[in-house]
Amino acid sequence: MTQQRPPSPRPLWRLGDSGPAVAEIRRKLVRLNLLPEQEQAEGADAFTAAVDAAVRHFQQQRALIVDGIVGPETYRHLDEARHRLGDRILTHWVGRPMVGDDIAELQQRLLDMGFTPGLVDGIYGARTGHAVREFQRNIGLVTDGTCGPSTYRALANLTRTVTGGQPQAMRETEHLLRAGPALAGKVLVLDPGHGGDDTGVEAHGMTEADQVWQLTTRLEGRLTALGVRTYLTRPENGQGSVVSEEERASFANATDADLVISLHVDGHANPGANGVAAYYYGHDTRYSPTGQQFAGLAQRELVARCGFGDDRIHGKTWSLLRGTRMPAVRLEIGYLTHYGDAGRLLTRREEIVESIAVAVQRLFLPPEDDEPTGMLRLPSILL
């Protein structure tokens, strides 16, 4: 004999209900910051007035019918809302598409960057998959249409600069990223001048050793983000003893560096002396072509981007320039003794770092990718 069972009711929860399903609804609302954290107490499974208010708030946000009742539609939305971009691997499943708020966010980001994922509907359909593939192709990732860790990383990096859909910023960022592979594997020695007991030039309450250290560490960050491996020739200012030019050269020679960049700031008894200059190894007919090229590139960028006077590039036979196996360039970035230059060192620090990083890129970029000065901007994301 079989017992007639009543038809199972449509899942529906409202004020006054309780049980495991309500406990789950409460957890979801807490995660969405719609219900205070303290409501997530152990064993809390009652559909209280606070839960009712939170559900109504959620329904209002989602343009659902605002009735405080968790039916199938509201429950589905609650479930989709739990996904945050980057929480899970997203891909296009034919016939059984993934849905969630993370997908809506992905679609919005793709739209902002000029790709066409279709509607921002939170459904990972064919068009979204296609847009992801396009995005991956643009930045040199494997074009599998699947959002995994590397795609998320690229998205996170880009979205910070590309907000509100700035096509120009995107184009330049793409340019930069296309150059990425060329820079990956490059090795640079960064040489912040002076240090230890040797402060270098002192003026306007600033020291050369400290200024070039500030620039070097920022430059190191930017280059590292571009895939460049960097070595520094000395520790932070005030630590350790003075490192000689010869020691710096032999340190560089012990690495497999492609280029050495030495950073200095000039000083002069005449407070009117100002401007930036770049030095490479050169004497009569013997000179380092790559050094000369990089000196020219860095000089050009520093003058154009930071407002320094142009004291030109010069061939020299100084220890560091002569003693290194690889091309080495010394940049004298303004005069600390000059009021305007000292100000630029403080206020244009990011532009100075960008100038040098862009010069590095230009040095290793194929000529056809080269653009006039000022066109290429390193996104601040790469800090």
Ligand SMILES: [Zn+2]
């Ligand atoms: Zn110096």
